[in-house]
Amino acid sequence: MALALSGQVVVGRAPQGERAYLLWTGWVALLLFVLAYAYVLRKYAHKLGYSPEFGWQVAKGAMESAQQQLGVLRERIATKALTDKGQILAAARQILRDTGCARVLRVQLAQDAGGLPLLQVARTEPLARAARWLHAHVYYGLGACLLAFLHGGAGFQTPMGVILNGLTALVLVSGVIGLLFWLAGPGWLTKAERDLSIEEAFVLDRHYQRRIVAEQAQLHSVDPQLAHEFVASGAPTADFVQRLGAACGGGQEGERRARDLLALLGQRRKVAAELQRLERVRWLMNAWRPIHIPASIALLAAIVVHVMSIWLY
């Protein structure tokens, strides 16, 4: 980068003398891209249960035994039988090793209100949280795009230049927009959620839908046409209400039941409208993903082709 800024090399051009520059920027950009893609691997390895950490599980009995022995250690700390921080940590780690829990639990020392060492137990979280991977993904991605620009010089003269630089720009822009949308989006959606959260609206909508389908099936056995109109109708007409009352058994009871059914329809429509409104906000928050993800996959494929072609030719 320093060479490019100092004008010693021309960004994007590759005469014989600048091969080293192009190779370095190219390989480092590739490495950063791969690191950025690792986030996706980490995410799906967990979701599908293939992460190596899944094999580290220890039996509940071992965890409990470790906690019990750590409890005895805490008692020794409380009675000041053990005060040296190094010794406390060593003893605690030994307990974790002896019980076979060292891979899943870790210990750390804090200080309690009385100034005594406070032995805390936490999970090891060996591959780090997904949030850290997402942050790293953003930084690696930004770094890779910058290097790709230095490497290719935003040249659109060749088909490969168009594909690689175009896709890089697309991934970068959609990613940055996505970053902004994910920062602001939760706030928008939370504001938009009035009485119902989007999850609650979804559950309620499905509940009403099931009830309406059941009611429609009952009506269908009495009057198929009415059953069709029941779900299709907008604002109910007087005639429709009358027919519905008759289909529900007639009389006062039939009329009451018809009113209940219409209320159910009204509630469903209201919840469905609310859900639709919230879904729109959620869609907007994630609108960048249908561009970012396919563009990233295409970019990876193009990079592989580019590297292979350079290698071979």
Place this chain on the structure above:
Amino acid sequence: MSAPQEAQASPRDEFQRRGLDRVPIFASLTKDASIATLMRGIEYHACAPGATLVTQGEYTSRLWIVLQGLADQYRTEPKAERPKHMGALQAGEWFGEGSALSNQPALVSVEAKTALALVSVEAAAFKALYRTEKAFAQLVDERYRSRSLAAHLRIVPLFQSLPEALLARLQGAVRFETLASGRVIAKQGDVSEAVYLVRAGAVKCTQAGADGTKRILGFHMDNASFGEASLAAGETRWLGTYETMAPTDLVVIPAQVLRDLAGPDASRGLESTAGLISRQERGGSNGLFDMLRKGASEGLSSDEIEIMVAGESAKGGHALVIDLTRCVRCNACVESCVAVHADRVPRLSKTGNRISTQKTLASACYHCEIPECMMSCNYGAIRRDVRGTIEFVWDNCVGCTSCVSNCPYNVIRMTDPPQLTDAVAEPVPSILAELPLIGKFFKPAHACGSKAASSGSKVHKLTGREENVAGKAVKCDLCAGMPFEACVYNCPCSAIERVAPEALFPTGKVGG
């Protein structure tokens, strides 16, 4: 030949053959059904000298009886330099009844002095015996009165500085009461004649204003006492209405006994002891409950506190909180929860109590201070581990759903019976697990339900009845045995966290 004979022996014969009828606590058992329950819930243990059996402050869900050998009891007071020896346990004596009966953490640590032979009884079996056998219950209560009550009373600020002799007098004068949830202990305006100590459970105090509006004055649980302030202030009537929020065990100390203890200067003595009662002096934390108690004492003006009271969050421990200003609703938390459980049933729902415009308490097990699910389970299928985490014992669950209906937060789910067969009991190994050298790292394991529930009927260990297992209850197990808590670990936005109640109120001002 002997094996079939043993199989046919009645529980009473077996009880006598093993010499359990000579163990004092079991000698009072008369009913055949009780003996059968005991025999199904019993386990034998051997212990080397120096081994710790129970640690103070931790939970044990069993009643332990020493058959042979000697054990020492120790208790460490909050500011003490060293543990105090609380006496030895000899053959025939027992411990752990407080934890098993009232879900309390152990009051003392128990250590084997010599090689020990012990027998332990599952909490559910012990509770069943306690409820059905009067003489047995009396024996347990009297023993609690003579051995444990003093230690119990000593942790109550009111009695912390009481001389031993007076404490001994108090021990003989108190009475025990067990009340169901929703029962009124004392009504506002009624004559106050006792001081109450909450042994287990929870009590809320509300005061009705002149306009009829109710205001929460406070919460009492886990060795908290109430009534002394009224007495100290010279009030003869209750200032509020006290109502149980869960099944509650109380120690009732008649006011007259306290007046006698305090001597001629009764009111001043009570005033000084009542003045000791403050959360700060008690130290420690009871999770959300303490936060709410503090909130109540400051007038409960905060919306968050009001919502948490309405949502019965008082009963909960650490909560799983979603920060709505970060959550992009990607569902990764729920999907990762599914990934670590063999039955593919998520233990978490993103719906829950919205405590402010920015935070939601997700519907995942709170590992309550007052676990109503555990108290309602008659099959020993729910227990606390040593640190207080509520754990479901898969094999004991008969799918009766009583825990589901008793959970205040609706976080317990039933697995779907049609999907539950022994054929899917073990997780399907990944093809990557076949790889040489690294294959072992890809062996799928599951934090909970490492075997899926089997539907059909089975003879239950505790009841001895054939139970129709229609499914199993499941709930958040904190990804037991895993090096991560899946929902928190896999959230890409750090939006979900299990937090201490204090963290819910970052300003440090509850009720403000």
